[in-house]
Amino acid sequence: MNQKRIFITGGASGLGRALAERYAREGWRVCIADIHDARGQEALAALRGQGHYLHCDVRKEEDLQAVADWLQQNWGGVDIVVNNAGVAIGGAITDVPLSDWQWIIDINLLGVVRGCKVFTPLFRRQGGGRFVNISSMAGLVHAPMMAAYNATKAGVVAVSETLRVELERDRIAVSVVCPAFFRTHLTETLRASNPEVARITHKLVNKARHGADEIAELVYRGVQRGDFHILTHTEGKAAWILKRLAPFSLYARALSQSTRRMMGRTPPDQASSTSHE
Numbered sequence: 001m002n003q004k005r006i007f008i009t010g011g012a013s014g015l016g017r018a019l020a021e022r023y024a025r026e027g028w029r030v031c032i033a034d035i036h037d038a039r040g041q042e043a044l045a046a047l048r049g050q051g052h053y054l055h056c057d058v059r060k061e062e063d064l065q066a067v068a069d070w071l072q073q074n075w076g077g078v079d080i081v082v083n084n085a086g087v088a089i090g091g092a093i094t095d096v097p098l099s100d101w102q103w104i105i106d107i108n109l110l111g112v113v114r115g116c117k118v119f120t121p122l123f124r125r126q127g128g129g130r131f132v133n134i135s136s137m138a139g140l141v142h143a144p145m146m147a148a149y150n151a152t153k154a155g156v157v158a159v160s161e162t163l164r165v166e167l168e169r170d171r172i173a174v175s176v177v178c179p180a181f182f183r184t185h186l187t188e189t190l191r192a193s194n195p196e197v198a199r200i201t202h203k204l205v206n207k208a209r210h211g212a213d214e215i216a217e218l219v220y221r222g223v224q225r226g227d228f229h230i231l232t233h234t235e236g237k238a239a240w241i242l243k244r245l246a247p248f249s250l251y252a253r254a255l256s257q258s259t260r261r262m263m264g265r266t267p268p269d270q271a272s273s274t275s276h277e
Contacts, residue, residue: 005078007031007071009058009115010085012039015134015179017046018216019082024050026220029075033067034085058085058111064118077126080223083115083156084134089148101148108152109159116163120172128171132223133160137180137236141243143255153178164228175223178240179215180233 006023010016011032020030024047032047033056034040044053054070056063071078086108089100112133123129138146139153160176167174215232222230231237239258243251 003027003029004080005029005031005071005075006080006082007033007067007078007119008082008084009033009056009064009111011053011082012036012043015212015215015219016082016084017043018212019084019219020051021046022213022216022220024048031067031071031075031078033063058083058114059106061114061118064114068118068122072122077122078119078129080130080132081115081119082132082134083112084132085111086134090145091148092145093147096148104148104152105155108149109155112156112159116159120167120170123167123172124170128173130173130175130223131160131163132175132177132219134177135160137178137231137233137239139176140178141236141239141255160228173226175226175228175230177219177222177230177232178236179231180236 004027006020006028008016008020008030011020011030012034013036016032016034020032020043024030028050030047030051031054032040032043032051033054034043035055035057037053037055040053040055044051052074054067056067058064068078087104089096089104116131116133119129119131133156135156136149136153138150139155139157142150142154157176157178160174163172164174218232219230231240239255242254246254
Protein backbone atom coordinates (compact mmCIF):
# COMPACT_ATOMS: atom_id res chain seq x y z
CA MET A 1 0.00 0.00 0.00
CA ASN A 2 3.08 2.27 -0.01
CA GLN A 3 2.99 2.40 -3.83
CA LYS A 4 2.04 5.87 -5.08
CA ARG A 5 -1.34 6.26 -6.80
CA ILE A 6 -2.59 8.58 -9.56
CA PHE A 7 -6.03 9.05 -11.13
CA ILE A 8 -6.41 10.58 -14.62
CA THR A 9 -9.63 11.63 -16.33
CA GLY A 10 -9.69 11.39 -20.11
CA GLY A 11 -6.99 8.75 -19.70
CA ALA A 12 -7.86 6.60 -22.71
CA SER A 13 -6.00 8.69 -25.29
CA GLY A 14 -3.85 11.75 -25.93
CA LEU A 15 -2.13 13.45 -23.02
CA GLY A 16 -4.13 11.45 -20.47
CA ARG A 17 -2.84 8.14 -21.81
CA ALA A 18 0.70 9.51 -22.20
CA LEU A 19 0.68 10.60 -18.55
CA ALA A 20 -0.67 7.22 -17.48
CA GLU A 21 2.16 5.42 -19.25
CA ARG A 22 4.77 7.85 -17.90
CA TYR A 23 3.69 7.35 -14.29
CA ALA A 24 3.36 3.59 -14.75
CA ARG A 25 7.00 3.47 -15.86
CA GLU A 26 7.90 5.03 -12.51
CA GLY A 27 6.05 2.28 -10.67
CA TRP A 28 2.89 4.20 -9.79
CA ARG A 29 -0.52 2.58 -9.63
CA VAL A 30 -2.50 4.32 -12.36
CA CYS A 31 -6.28 4.57 -12.47
CA ILE A 32 -7.53 5.90 -15.80
CA ALA A 33 -11.09 6.97 -16.49
CA ASP A 34 -12.85 7.82 -19.72
CA ILE A 35 -16.18 7.54 -21.54
CA HIS A 36 -14.60 5.53 -24.38
CA ASP A 37 -14.41 2.07 -22.85
CA ALA A 38 -12.75 0.27 -25.78
CA ARG A 39 -9.93 2.81 -25.86
CA GLY A 40 -9.77 2.64 -22.09
CA GLN A 41 -9.09 -1.07 -22.21
CA GLU A 42 -6.40 -0.54 -24.85
CA ALA A 43 -4.76 2.10 -22.66
CA LEU A 44 -5.00 -0.21 -19.66
CA ALA A 45 -3.24 -3.01 -21.54
CA ALA A 46 -0.33 -0.65 -22.23
CA LEU A 47 0.15 -0.17 -18.48
CA ARG A 48 1.12 -3.85 -18.11
CA GLY A 49 -0.51 -4.60 -14.81
CA GLN A 50 0.16 -1.22 -13.22
CA GLY A 51 -3.35 0.17 -13.61
CA HIS A 52 -7.11 0.02 -13.50
CA TYR A 53 -9.79 1.41 -15.82
CA LEU A 54 -13.13 2.89 -14.76
CA HIS A 55 -15.88 4.37 -16.91
CA CYS A 56 -16.36 7.99 -15.85
CA ASP A 57 -18.13 10.96 -17.41
CA VAL A 58 -16.81 14.18 -15.86
CA ARG A 59 -20.20 15.79 -16.51
CA LYS A 60 -21.61 13.54 -13.77
CA GLU A 61 -20.53 14.19 -10.20
CA GLU A 62 -21.77 10.74 -9.20
CA ASP A 63 -19.32 9.12 -11.65
CA LEU A 64 -16.39 10.94 -10.09
CA GLN A 65 -17.64 10.10 -6.61
CA ALA A 66 -17.81 6.43 -7.60
CA VAL A 67 -14.15 6.61 -8.66
CA ALA A 68 -13.17 8.29 -5.39
CA ASP A 69 -15.00 5.57 -3.46
CA TRP A 70 -13.31 2.82 -5.49
CA LEU A 71 -9.86 4.31 -4.91
CA GLN A 72 -10.50 4.63 -1.19
CA GLN A 73 -11.79 1.07 -0.87
CA ASN A 74 -9.27 -0.65 -3.14
CA TRP A 75 -6.09 1.44 -3.03
CA GLY A 76 -6.56 3.22 0.27
CA GLY A 77 -6.80 6.63 -1.45
CA VAL A 78 -4.94 8.52 -4.18
CA ASP A 79 -1.92 10.82 -4.27
CA ILE A 80 -2.48 12.79 -7.51
CA VAL A 81 -5.71 13.58 -9.36
CA VAL A 82 -5.26 14.77 -12.95
CA ASN A 83 -8.30 16.62 -14.25
CA ASN A 84 -7.50 16.15 -17.93
CA ALA A 85 -10.69 15.39 -19.89
CA GLY A 86 -11.45 18.11 -22.43
CA VAL A 87 -13.00 19.07 -25.76
CA ALA A 88 -12.61 21.92 -28.27
CA ILE A 89 -14.74 24.47 -30.09
CA GLY A 90 -13.67 26.89 -32.80
CA GLY A 91 -15.58 29.76 -34.36
CA ALA A 92 -16.67 33.37 -34.18
CA ILE A 93 -18.84 34.68 -31.38
CA THR A 94 -21.79 35.04 -33.78
CA ASP A 95 -21.42 31.50 -35.15
CA VAL A 96 -21.04 29.27 -32.08
CA PRO A 97 -24.45 28.35 -30.64
CA LEU A 98 -25.07 28.63 -26.92
CA SER A 99 -25.66 24.88 -26.79
CA ASP A 100 -22.00 24.41 -27.76
CA TRP A 101 -20.94 26.89 -25.09
CA GLN A 102 -22.88 24.87 -22.52
CA TRP A 103 -21.30 21.63 -23.76
CA ILE A 104 -17.71 22.84 -23.50
CA ILE A 105 -18.24 24.57 -20.15
CA ASP A 106 -19.77 21.40 -18.71
CA ILE A 107 -16.71 19.34 -19.69
CA ASN A 108 -13.66 21.63 -19.72
CA LEU A 109 -14.48 23.83 -16.74
CA LEU A 110 -17.12 22.10 -14.64
CA GLY A 111 -15.39 18.75 -15.19
CA VAL A 112 -12.36 20.18 -13.40
CA VAL A 113 -14.54 21.78 -10.73
CA ARG A 114 -16.31 18.47 -10.08
CA GLY A 115 -13.00 16.63 -9.87
CA CYS A 116 -11.63 19.07 -7.30
CA LYS A 117 -14.89 19.16 -5.35
CA VAL A 118 -15.18 15.36 -5.12
CA PHE A 119 -11.55 14.59 -4.28
CA THR A 120 -10.83 17.40 -1.82
CA PRO A 121 -12.59 15.58 1.08
CA LEU A 122 -10.59 12.42 0.31
CA PHE A 123 -7.33 14.38 0.26
CA ARG A 124 -8.25 16.04 3.54
CA ARG A 125 -8.97 12.70 5.21
CA GLN A 126 -5.65 11.23 4.14
CA GLY A 127 -3.67 14.37 5.02
CA GLY A 128 -2.79 15.69 1.57
CA GLY A 129 -2.58 15.17 -2.17
CA ARG A 130 -2.14 17.09 -5.42
CA PHE A 131 -4.48 18.27 -8.17
CA VAL A 132 -2.99 18.57 -11.65
CA ASN A 133 -5.48 20.56 -13.72
CA ILE A 134 -4.97 20.54 -17.48
CA SER A 135 -5.62 23.97 -18.96
CA SER A 136 -3.95 25.37 -22.10
CA MET A 137 -2.02 28.38 -23.33
CA ALA A 138 -5.51 29.43 -24.43
CA GLY A 139 -6.20 29.95 -20.74
CA LEU A 140 -3.44 32.56 -20.54
CA VAL A 141 -3.20 34.03 -24.05
CA HIS A 142 -6.55 34.48 -25.78
CA ALA A 143 -6.41 34.17 -29.56
CA PRO A 144 -9.38 35.32 -31.70
CA MET A 145 -12.10 32.96 -32.92
CA MET A 146 -11.71 30.85 -29.78
CA ALA A 147 -13.94 32.55 -27.22
CA ALA A 148 -15.62 29.41 -25.87
CA TYR A 149 -12.42 27.42 -25.58
CA ASN A 150 -10.46 30.35 -24.16
CA ALA A 151 -13.12 31.02 -21.53
CA THR A 152 -13.14 27.46 -20.22
CA LYS A 153 -9.37 27.18 -20.08
CA ALA A 154 -9.03 30.58 -18.41
CA GLY A 155 -11.58 29.34 -15.90
CA VAL A 156 -9.41 26.31 -15.16
CA VAL A 157 -6.48 28.62 -14.44
CA ALA A 158 -8.66 30.76 -12.16
CA VAL A 159 -9.97 27.75 -10.23
CA SER A 160 -6.43 26.39 -9.88
CA GLU A 161 -5.03 29.69 -8.60
CA THR A 162 -7.89 29.92 -6.09
CA LEU A 163 -7.39 26.39 -4.79
CA ARG A 164 -3.60 26.81 -4.62
CA VAL A 165 -4.16 29.18 -1.69
CA GLU A 166 -7.48 27.86 -0.38
CA LEU A 167 -6.25 24.28 0.12
CA GLU A 168 -2.68 24.98 1.21
CA ARG A 169 -3.40 24.55 4.92
CA ASP A 170 -4.84 21.10 4.13
CA ARG A 171 -1.53 20.08 2.53
CA ILE A 172 -3.27 19.83 -0.84
CA ALA A 173 -1.04 21.08 -3.66
CA VAL A 174 -2.17 22.28 -7.08
CA SER A 175 -0.52 22.48 -10.49
CA VAL A 176 -2.06 23.91 -13.66
CA VAL A 177 -0.71 22.76 -17.02
CA CYS A 178 -0.82 25.16 -19.99
CA PRO A 179 0.49 23.56 -23.18
CA ALA A 180 0.40 25.11 -26.65
CA PHE A 181 -0.15 23.02 -29.80
CA PHE A 182 0.79 19.35 -29.65
CA ARG A 183 -0.35 16.26 -31.48
CA THR A 184 -3.39 14.75 -29.78
CA HIS A 185 -6.85 13.26 -30.34
CA LEU A 186 -8.64 16.41 -29.19
CA THR A 187 -9.67 17.34 -32.72
CA GLU A 188 -11.79 14.18 -32.96
CA THR A 189 -14.45 15.88 -30.86
CA LEU A 190 -13.90 19.36 -32.31
CA ARG A 191 -17.01 21.43 -32.96
CA ALA A 192 -16.17 24.04 -35.60
CA SER A 193 -18.34 26.82 -36.97
CA ASN A 194 -17.37 26.06 -40.59
CA PRO A 195 -15.14 23.70 -42.63
CA GLU A 196 -12.30 26.21 -42.86
CA VAL A 197 -12.09 26.47 -39.07
CA ALA A 198 -11.98 22.69 -38.85
CA ARG A 199 -9.35 22.39 -41.59
CA ILE A 200 -6.91 24.83 -40.03
CA THR A 201 -7.43 23.43 -36.54
CA HIS A 202 -6.65 19.91 -37.68
CA LYS A 203 -3.59 21.14 -39.57
CA LEU A 204 -2.13 23.05 -36.64
CA VAL A 205 -2.70 20.22 -34.18
CA ASN A 206 -1.70 17.29 -36.41
CA LYS A 207 1.48 19.01 -37.65
CA ALA A 208 2.54 20.32 -34.27
CA ARG A 209 6.21 19.88 -33.41
CA HIS A 210 5.57 18.04 -30.13
CA GLY A 211 3.65 14.86 -29.36
CA ALA A 212 1.70 13.84 -26.28
CA ASP A 213 4.59 11.76 -24.88
CA GLU A 214 6.90 14.79 -24.91
CA ILE A 215 4.32 16.95 -23.14
CA ALA A 216 3.68 14.20 -20.59
CA GLU A 217 7.39 14.11 -19.78
CA LEU A 218 7.45 17.87 -19.18
CA VAL A 219 4.34 17.65 -17.02
CA TYR A 220 5.85 14.80 -15.01
CA ARG A 221 9.01 16.82 -14.36
CA GLY A 222 7.02 19.93 -13.44
CA VAL A 223 4.92 18.01 -10.93
CA GLN A 224 8.05 16.42 -9.46
CA ARG A 225 9.49 19.90 -8.93
CA GLY A 226 6.25 21.08 -7.34
CA ASP A 227 5.61 23.74 -9.99
CA PHE A 228 2.29 25.56 -9.94
CA HIS A 229 2.29 26.83 -13.54
CA ILE A 230 3.59 24.16 -15.92
CA LEU A 231 4.16 25.79 -19.33
CA THR A 232 5.48 23.26 -21.81
CA HIS A 233 6.28 25.49 -24.81
CA THR A 234 8.95 28.19 -24.97
CA GLU A 235 6.90 30.33 -27.36
CA GLY A 236 3.93 30.08 -25.00
CA LYS A 237 6.00 31.33 -22.09
CA ALA A 238 7.21 34.27 -24.18
CA ALA A 239 3.67 35.21 -25.21
CA TRP A 240 2.46 35.06 -21.61
CA ILE A 241 5.34 37.24 -20.40
CA LEU A 242 4.61 39.77 -23.15
CA LYS A 243 0.95 39.89 -22.16
CA ARG A 244 1.77 40.43 -18.49
CA LEU A 245 4.44 43.08 -18.93
CA ALA A 246 3.69 44.99 -22.15
CA PRO A 247 0.96 47.60 -22.70
CA PHE A 248 -2.15 45.80 -23.90
CA SER A 249 -2.14 47.65 -27.23
CA LEU A 250 1.34 46.30 -27.99
CA TYR A 251 0.39 42.79 -26.93
CA ALA A 252 -2.83 42.86 -29.00
CA ARG A 253 -0.94 44.04 -32.08
CA ALA A 254 1.60 41.24 -31.69
CA LEU A 255 -1.17 38.69 -31.20
CA SER A 256 -2.96 39.89 -34.34
CA GLN A 257 0.21 39.61 -36.41
CA SER A 258 0.99 36.17 -35.02
CA THR A 259 -2.55 34.97 -35.73
CA ARG A 260 -2.40 36.15 -39.34
CA ARG A 261 0.93 34.40 -39.89
CA MET A 262 -0.37 31.21 -38.31
CA MET A 263 -3.51 31.18 -40.43
CA GLY A 264 -1.59 32.02 -43.59
CA ARG A 265 -3.92 34.82 -44.60
CA THR A 266 -4.23 38.55 -43.89
CA PRO A 267 -7.95 39.40 -43.54
CA PRO A 268 -8.77 39.14 -39.81
CA ASP A 269 -12.37 38.18 -40.58
CA GLN A 270 -11.09 34.97 -42.16
CA ALA A 271 -8.97 33.90 -39.24
CA SER A 272 -9.95 30.69 -37.50
CA SER A 273 -9.70 28.81 -34.25
CA THR A 274 -7.10 26.39 -33.05
CA SER A 275 -6.93 23.84 -30.25
CA HIS A 276 -4.19 24.06 -27.64
CA GLU A 277 -4.49 20.68 -25.96
